[in-house]
Amino acid sequence: MATKSTTKLHSKDLRQLGYESDKAISIALDILNSRELRRLDKGSALAVLKQIKDDPFQYVRDQTWRPLAQELVPQPNRDVALNPNIKDYRRYGEAFIEDGARKQMDTAMQLPVTIDGALMPDAHQGYGLPIGGVLAVDNAVIPYGVGMDIGCRMALSIFDVPPRYLEQRMQELKKLLHNHTRFGNKEVFKSPADDPVLERPEFKEIGVVRGKHEAAIKQMGSSGSGNHFVEWGVVDITEEDSELNLPVGQYLGLLSHSGSRGLGAAIAQHYTKVAMNKRPLPPEARYLAWLDLDTQEGQEYWAAMNLAGDYASACHRDIHRRLSHALGEKPLAKVENHHNFAWKETLADGREAIVHRKGATPAGQGVLGVIPGSMTAPGFIVRGRGERDSIQSASHGAGRRLSRTQAKLQVSEGELRRLLRDQGVELIGGGLDEAPMAYKDIHQVMAHQRDLVDVLGSFTPKIVRMDAGGGGGKSKYGGE
Known part of the structure; x- marks a missing residue:
């Protein structure tokens, strides 16, 4: 029997939910009548519309509902003007950076507090600052310049185990990922690990952080949904580095990508609202509202941001501890870096600045990091x-x-399944939204940043686990 269409939803239904603006109602009905959602049942449609009405900030990053969420976000009187001129900034790989990301970066370069900026070759449109945007500002912090997933990071452990182990012990390694990782909002460990970060005073001193303490305890050692993953693969060290202290050769590697879970999201949402109310900006810049670091709110956010970053690191530490112990091996070397954060740094001209890297890797002189590709493309170990x-x-x-x-x-299940098989990759969980075809060519991206990093080696995924979207860790595309 066919599902009842939401085309029978009328403006009066939305007004009963509390929608007052004719424009918002029109946008909502247009979205519901789109090809993607026109078969959604009425009850589900009303439920999501109520959620968006109650907290539009939750949906400003959602590809489908973004126009409605942006219309519903409170619009205070605008009293801060942008600079008429766009400050010059460097764009890497500009030819294949979408216009939306470039325009967002242009807007960021018009903020009165902006000192300098840059756009990375993997850049694409986000909210506030584009993903791949780097922005240096004067004595202020922009919550949406850091992003929702505060402290999101990469962590790589390299083991003295030959790569052939992946083929010989494939089922065992898949089982280790099943048993010792958790993903999404529903999966947590029955007995989560303890960590000193959970005893930090910020959990008592900052209201929004205090409210997420229990969730932070439960989610310790777990990974988020979306593009977050834990994977086994082959590490190929091609250049020796004193800090890595590894001979050239191939090794077994464990790579994880995740952030600060519900804690970071709550901090981002709360302080973005605070910033937007205190620093109202024109529509195109409203998500770039900042908090002065000399204010109580600015200091609170800075402390909460650093806590979220440390919590994200603790989660990765637990992931790697569990899997290293289960594997029965201690890592020879580790590399970790984060990419949704703000740092106090001294710029080349000697000025002090707050540097936001939203989806950008720190690449200071000699700084190590990992730049991943996709589930079928290699990532790279780099030195800034x-x-x-x-x-x-x-x-x-x-x-x-x-x-x-x-x-x-645009991507079919059969197409993804064939690609995984051809590349010899086992996928546990995951979905079409994270198909390799959805990503740029990592080799092109690396070619556009030869001046930014030296490549020390690569990581090629072989067994990948991601959030199954409620599928109980199983995948339609291969793997368990």
Whole structure:
């Protein structure tokens, strides 16, 4: 029997939910009548519309509902003007950076507090600052310049185990990922690990942080949804480095990508609202509202942001501890870096600044990092070159070529299954929105940042686990 269409939803239904603006109602009905949602049942449609009405900030990053969420976000009187001129900034790989990301960066370069900026070759449109955007500002912090997933990071452990172990013990390694990782909002460990970060005073001193303490305890050691993953793969060290202290050769590697879970999201949402109310900006810049670091709110956010970053690191530490113990091996070397954060740094001209890297990897002189590709493309172990034009930054990955919605519409299950099989990759969980076809060519991205990083080696995924979207860890595309 066919599902009842939401085309029978009328404006009066939305007004009963509390929608008052005719424009918002029109936008909502247009979205519901789109090809993607026109078969959604009425009850589900009303439920999501109520959620958006109650907290539009939750949906400003959603590809489908973004126009409605943006219309519903409170619009205070605008009393801060942008600079008429766009400050010059360096764009890496500009030819394949979408216009939306460039325009967002242009707007960021018009803020009165902006000192300098750069756009990385993996850049694509986000909210506030584009993903791949680097922005240096004067004595202020922009919550949406950091992003929703505060402290999101990469962590790589390298083991003295030959790569053939992956083929010989494939089922065992898949089982280890099943048993010792958790993903999404529903999966947590029955007995989560303890960590000193959970005893930090910020959990008592900052209201929004205090409210997420229990969730932070439960989610310790778990990974988020979307593009977050834990994977086994082959590490190929091609250049020796004193800090890595590894001979050239191949090793077994464990790579994880995740952030600060519900804690970071709550901090981002709360302080973005605070910033937007205190610093109202024109529509195109409203998500770039900042908090002065001399204010109580600015200091609170800075402390909460650093806590979220440390919590994200603790989660990765637990992931790698669990899997290293289960594997029965201690890592020879580790590399970790984060890419949704703000740092106090001294710029090349000697000025002190707050440097936001939203989806950008720190690449100061000698700083190590990992830049991943996709589930079928290699990532790279890099050493920063301290390039001043990029504000000592590099890309944080390949960057999206297709939005999540576009990927679901354009990529078929059969196509993804064939690609995984051809590349010899086992996928546990995952979905079409994270298909490799949704990402830019990592080799092109790396070619556009030769001046920013030196490549020390690569990581090629072989067994990948991601959020199954409620599928209980199983995948339609291969794996368990």
